[in-house]
Amino acid sequence: MSEHRIRLEWAREGAPFERNNYRREHRIIYAGGQAIDASAAPGYGGRESHVDPEQQLLGALSSCHMLTFLAVAANRGYVVDAYEDDAVAMLGRTDTGTTAITAATLRPRIRFAAPGAPAPEDLAKLHERAHRACFVANSLRTAVTIEPRAA
DSSP states (O other): OOOOOOOEOOOTOOOOTTTTSSSOOOOEEESSSEEEEHHHHHHGGGOOSSBBBHHHHHHHHHHHHHHHHHHHHHHHTTOOOEEEEEEEEEEEEOOSOEEEEEEEEOOOEEEEESOOOOOOHHHHHHHHHHHHTTTTTTGSSSEEEEEOOOO
């Protein structure tokens, strides 16, 4: 298997630190050197200009599904020219009352090289296989719906 690392940096920088009054902005540095500015979601005192953890989770899920889909499609002889996803995640309460991402919907739009786009039922099977093999999806308890869109 493999190991994956990030570095997270946060500092108070002289700002207040008390109930509901502290900096939420932080930086996440990935192993390759890429970095993003992150924060809580705006509804939780964060900055809209920064990526929030819920968006990061949805991005990881969408990216994993796409990468797995591309592998499945290539293994079956399909040529993908473009892949887009307008994904959405819902924050809500679970049956036990905890707050969690309770649902995620991936809405991939895939353009295949002509000729050779799969029939709709074959496309659905490709997405099923990709979803079952996606490492991130396999790590979540959240219900994930995949709604392919026409290219």
